[in-house]
Amino acid sequence: MSRKANKTYYSVSQLCEVIDCEHKTAPYVDFSEYLVVRTSNVRNGALLFDDIKYTTKEGFIEWTQRAVPEHGDVLFTREAPAGETCLVPPSLKICMGQRMVLLRPNKNLINPHFLSFYLTTKQCRREIYEYVIGSTVTRINIDDILKIKIFCPSIAEQEKIASFLGAVDTRLTQLRRKHELLQTYKRGVMQKLFSQQIRFKCDRGKPFPDWEKKKLGSITKIYDGTHQTPNYVSKGVPFYSVEHLTSNNFTDTKLISEEVFIQENKRVCLEKGDILMTRIGDIGTCRLIDWDVRASFYVSLALIKSNKIAISGFLTYFMSSIYFQRELHKRTIHVAFPKKINLGEIGNCRIAIPCIKEQEKIADFLTAIDQKIEAVAKQIELTEQFKKGLLQKMFV
Secondary structure (H helix, E strand, O other), X not given: OOOEOOEOEEEHHHHEEEEEOOOOOOOOEOOOOEEEEOHHHEEOXXXXXXXXXXXXXXXXXXXXXXXXXXXXXXXXXEEOOEEEEEEOOOOOEEEEOOOEEEEEEOOOOXXXXXXXXXXXXXXXXXXXXXXXXXXXXXXXXXXXXXXXEEXXXXXXXXXXXXHHXXXXXXXXXXXXXXXXXXXXXHHXXXXXXXXXXXXXXXXXXXXXOOOEEEEHHHHEEEXXXXXXXXXXXXXXXXXXXXXXXXXXXXXXXXXXXXHHHHHHHHXXXXXXXXXXXXXXXXXXXXXXXXXXXOOEEEOOEEEEEEOOOOOHHHHHHHHOOHHHHHHHHHHOEOOOOOOEOOHHHHHHOEEEEOOHHHHHHXXXXXXXXXXXXXXHHHHHHHHHHHHHHHHHHHOO
16 A cells, blocks of 8 residues: 555545535525535635535534534535545534535544645645546546545654644634634624614714715716727736626736727726726626726726715725615626626616715725735735645645
8 A cells, every 4th residue: 555665555445434415405594503514615625614604403403414524524525626625623513515525534543634634735636636527517426535545654643743734724714713703794784884773973973964865877977898808918908807806806817908908998997996896797796996007897897986975985885785786686687698787777776875974984994894804814825825835845
């Protein structure tokens, strides 16, 4: 079983019990103590809490009949994507979504934390991908998971490695949980602010005037991007489309020529303080342009330019709220492929709008929360890079 001199490997089948998931979707609820972990929640050796789903107690009991995931078990995704793994964190009640298996290590042979770390190394990832099939949707069969070889030093050495890397993982788990809680808090605050359950007061303590309801088109100018797919160039001006909003990444874009940019700029010009919103395929993802921008954009996006009645920061948050998103959903052409919403229908969506001073207070309050969320996200990124460097040095 030895592949390299002085290194011993065992197959997953020799080290772990492998337990399949239920091949159906658990019932979801808005929130509970019972988490449903889907393949999208497992990435790079970590359990991600972004977009986590919840189930009922009854759903949890039914979906854990084969096994209740425990701290020390390892989740392994079989499809979409295949081969992502993470250790089950402590003190969480979770059940597996579809297309996953649970690896339950024999602790006399392998340390669970060591196993979890080793499964994320480049060396092991290369072997996993030898068994992965499919290109658009990757998958791996359970029989092939059982064949994967795991490097096994002595238990004592495993424990030392696991202890060192475990401290980093504990920090990452804490940061990800903090990130999730901040996002949950922001969603709850937004709901109360825009339903006016929470109201700000002016500096003298007096209430602000009542909010007014207006159509978005009456307080903004709305444009779409170019209807022609441009010829892309190696050096030029950034060109935005849906994926840049959904990923919130405006640095890695395709480029258009200076001539095409100048011509498109005559029709509509992106400016700092404008709002971009997805309107084809993905509907309603909003991003405030809070940087000095020099770019053009595709027809799949809508550009909203606010007037003096509404400040862009407030509008962006309101447009991201459930109240505006419901309006968009009602006016979306769902039978179209891909689904879309026309510019006129975006303008017909209603906005509840307070006076400028209260808009500013709301925008400043929510921006402060966003800054905290971004700071934690940066801490997560830096800690992940540190962990990746450690793994590369330990498992060469």
